[in-house]
Amino acid sequence: MSEQNPSTKDDQWRSRLTPEQYAVCRCSATEPPFSGKWYWHKAAGTYICVACRAKLFASEAKYDSGSGWPSYFQPISRAAVSVLQDESHGMRRTEVRCAGCDSHLGHVFPDGPKPTGLRYCINSVALDFLPIA
Template identity: 60%
Template sequence: MSDVKGGKVEKSEAEWREQLTPEQYYILRQAGTERPFTGPYWDSKEKGLYRCAACDEPLFISDTKFDSGCGWPSYFAPVKDDAVIELRDTSHGMVRTEIRCANCNGHLGHVFPDGPPPTGLRYCINGHSMVFEQA
C-alpha cells in the first residue's frame, strides 16, 4: 500500500493483521485484488448494505449494485459521496482510479467510467473488502 494518509481509523499493521482474515488484509491493507468470480458478493442479489470489512463503515447499498460481468461486485454509486476516496493509480502499466474507504483508508477496488445510468460509473470492488448486512 502506498504512503497515502487518510481516514479516521488508524491502527498498527499488527492490529490490522489480528483483526482481518488473510484475504481481507491482503486486499484492504496491501492493495491486493482477488481473482474475478472468486470473492464474495460478485453474484449476490440480496437486498442490504455493504460495509467496510475493516471498520464497518457503510459503503454501498444493493439498490446501486449491478451485474457488470467483470467478476467483482459492481455498483454505480457509493452509499454517500464521502464514503470513499479516489486516488490516481498508475500501477500495472495503466492509469486507473483507486477507491479506498474514507474512514480507514482500506483499499476497496477501482472506479471506471463505463457504468450504467444515472452516474455512468462502475465501482468495481473486491468482495473480501466488504461485509454484507441483509435488509
C-alpha cells in the same frame, strides 16, 4: 498524545483481518475475478467495509457488470469513499478506498450504467453485508 508506531497499527490490522482481507485492504491486492462471495449476491441491504464496518454501497446500486467483481454505480454517499490515481501495473486507474479507514476497496471506471455512468469495481473480500431487517 503521541503517534502510534506504524508497525503496531499494522499488527492490529493483521490480527483483525484474514490474510486475504489484509492483502486486499492494506496492501491493495486484487482477488481473482468471479471468486468473491458477493459477486452473485442479490439480497437487499448495505455493503460495508470489512475493516471498519463503515457503510459503503446500497444493494440498489449493485448491478451485474460481467467484470467478475461486485459492481455498483455509486457509493452510499460521496463521503463514504475516497479516490486517488493509481498508476501501478503499467495502467492508469482510479483507486477506491474506504473513507473511514483508508482500506483499498477496488477501482472506479467511467463505463457504468445510468444515472452515474460509473462502475465501482470492488473486491468482495473488502466487504461485508448487512441485510435489511
